[in-house]
Amino acid sequence: MSNIHDIVIIGAGSVGTPAAFYLAESGFKVAVIEKYASPGQGQNKSAIGGIRATHSDAAKIWLCQDSLKAFSTWKEKYGDDIGWIQGGYTFPAYSEETEKMLKDLLIVQKKYGLNINWISKEEIKEIVPGIYEKELRGGTFSPEDGNASPLSSINAFYFRAKEKGADFYFxxxxxxxxxxxGKIENIRTNKNIFSSKWVINTAGAEAGEIGKMINLNIPIMPDxxxxxxxEPIARLFYPLVVDLRKRPGSKNFYFYQNAENQLVICLTPEPIIPGTDRRSTSKFLLQVSRRMIETIxxxxxxxxxxxxxxxxxxTPDGFPIISTVKNIEGLIxxxxxxxxxxxxxxxxxxxITRLISEKLNKKDNFILNSLSLYRSFSGMEAFK
Ligand SMILES: Cc1cc2nc3c(=O)[nH]c(=O)nc-3n(C[C@H](O)[C@H](O)[C@H](O)COP(=O)(O)OP(=O)(O)OC[C@H]3O[C@@H](n4cnc5c(N)ncnc54)[C@H](O)[C@@H]3O)c2cc1C
Structure with a gap:
């Protein structure tokens, strides 16, 4: 059986599912192919739900400003509750070095018009009651950032994409x-053959495997x-808190209280744990508990x-790849x-919808240039 669509999206994850929604909304005939039984079963369901535009480079700032608009207005526009809370992000500083780094970053962030400021130790204590205060020097606070449920959000994008006519093949x-x-002739699955003018690789941690099928090296190295x-507790605080202090086995630590009043907590392991193993380690519970008790x-x-x-x-530089591909027409x-x-x-x-609809603006061209597959990958994102 051959399925003909305008666009085939590989992967119904954090990127593929909203892309299906926006493309179908613009009138394209979209097929989404997903190896699991439902959307979000790849890495989307692992995300804790933090959403911020307060990055350090223009491309991510602009992309996430659009995302923030979508998440924050979703309920009003479409009626689905995705657990959105505009609680902001705060990065408390516990050392002179961190304070300087955050204040240097503020200059760039303000240049892009982001609503982010340095606030005092007393103000941090007000927005995060009970936070460890001994070496606390103040920190940044960006009130327009927020959080939402990755599971509810992906379902909202999925059901609305279907309403707009997108076909999902689970x-x-x-x-x-x-x-x-130089053209993609067909995409073969274990069940079907698809053909389309455009093919979008949103296969997440397995995007490199898709590249190999067409002899294209896509530098993705999962860790x-x-x-x-x-459990839920009475509301204690609203912002997502990022504690940049290093501790044995972790580079930093971040947490927030979700719409159900549960704390959702994550840390960045150090050293990194390369590979694709998704079984929980025996260390994490101890590490995360120690850090939580230390911080609050x-x-x-x-x-x-x-x-x-x-x-x-x-990726090698910690920035995404959003790119067309030389010599393969229609691949994104x-x-x-x-x-x-x-x-x-x-x-x-x-x-992607503007790219395919030929409605790119100046900012879009800048983003596509800086996140191209053909960049040097020599920079390094501070907070990946
Ligand atoms: C612990 C943790 C916390 C995180 N917290 C946050 C956070 O707070 N905020 C944030 O923004 N991000 C967070 N992330 C990162 C986020 O989860 C990922 O960046 C994001 O999910 C990647 O999206 P994706 O669409 O590229 O991949 P995925 O969501 O994994 O989607 C890719 C899809 O492609 C499918 N696929 C792959 N190969 C094939 C194939 N051959 N055929 C068919 N289907 C295929 C997969 O099954 C999958 O469903 C977190 C991640 C982790 C692990």
């Missing part, structure tokens, strides 16, 4: 792609990260309900989202 794995005369969720001592008796481990689809890559694919998803979907 339990289908892309196993081969044929290129002829794994763990997270946990606690009054949470010592809080119970952790569940832990999980997922993958960051990493939206991959390498690192630790930020949930927050980059809607903005990326909108950008």
């Amino acid at each position: 339990n289908e794995k892309v196993i081969n792609i044929t290129v002829n005369n 794994s990260h763990e997270a946990c969720i606690t 001592p009054r949470l010592a008796n809080l119970k952790i309900r569940r832990i999980w481990r997922g993958l960051y689809p990493m 890559l939206a991959v390498g989202m690192c630790g930020q694919g949930f927050m980059l998803g809607p903005g990326t979907g909108m950008l």
Whole structure:
């Protein structure tokens, strides 16, 4: 059986599902192929739900500004509750070095018009009651950032994409792609053969495997990260807190209280854990509990309900790849989202829609240039 669409999207994840929604909304006939039984079963379900535009480079700032608009207005526009809370992000500083780094970053962030400021120790204590205060020097606060449920969000994008006419093919794995005369001739799954003018690779941690099918090197090297969720408690604070202090086995630590009043907590392991293993480690629970008690001592008796481990689809410089491909007409890559694919998803979907609709603006061209597959990969993102 051969399925003809305008666009085939490989992967119903954090990027592929919103892309399907925005493309179908613009009138394109879209097919989404997903190897799992439902959307979001790759890394989307591992994300803890943080969404911020306060990055350090223009491309991610602009993409996430669009994403923030989508997440923050979704309920009003479409009626679905995605657990959106505009609680902001705060980066408390516990050393002179961190304070300087954050204040230097503020200059760049303000240049792009982001609403982010340095606030005093007293103000941090007000927005995060009970935070460890001994060496606390103040920190940054960006009130327009927020958080939402990755599971509710992907379902909202999925059901609305279907309403707009997108076709989803679950339990289908892309196993081969044929290129002829610089054009993708067909995409073969274990069940079907698809053909389309455009093919979008949003296969996350497996995007490199899709590349191999067409002899294209896409530099994605997954590494794994763990997270946990606690029982609900009375609302204690609203912002997502990023503690940049290093501790044995972790580079930093971040957490927030979600719409159900549970704490969702994550840390960045050090050294990194390369590979695709998604089984929880024996160390994480101890590491995360120690850090939580150190940062907000009054949470010592809080119970952790569940832990999980997922993958960051990493690139060599920590920035995503959103790119067309030389010599393969109609192929678009939206991959390498690192630790930020949930927050980059809607903005990326909108950008791809403008690319395919030939409605790119100046900012879009800048983004596509800086996130191109053909960049040097010599820079390094500070917070991947
Ligand atoms: C612990 C943890 C916490 C995180 N927290 C955040 C956060 O707070 N905010 C944030 O923005 N990001 C966060 N992330 C990162 C985020 O989860 C990822 O960046 C994002 O999910 C990647 O999106 P994606 O669409 O590229 O990949 P995915 O969501 O994994 O989607 C790719 C899809 O492609 C499918 N696929 C792959 N190969 C094939 C094939 N051959 N055929 C068919 N289908 C295929 C997969 O099954 C999958 O469903 C976190 C990640 C982890 C692990």
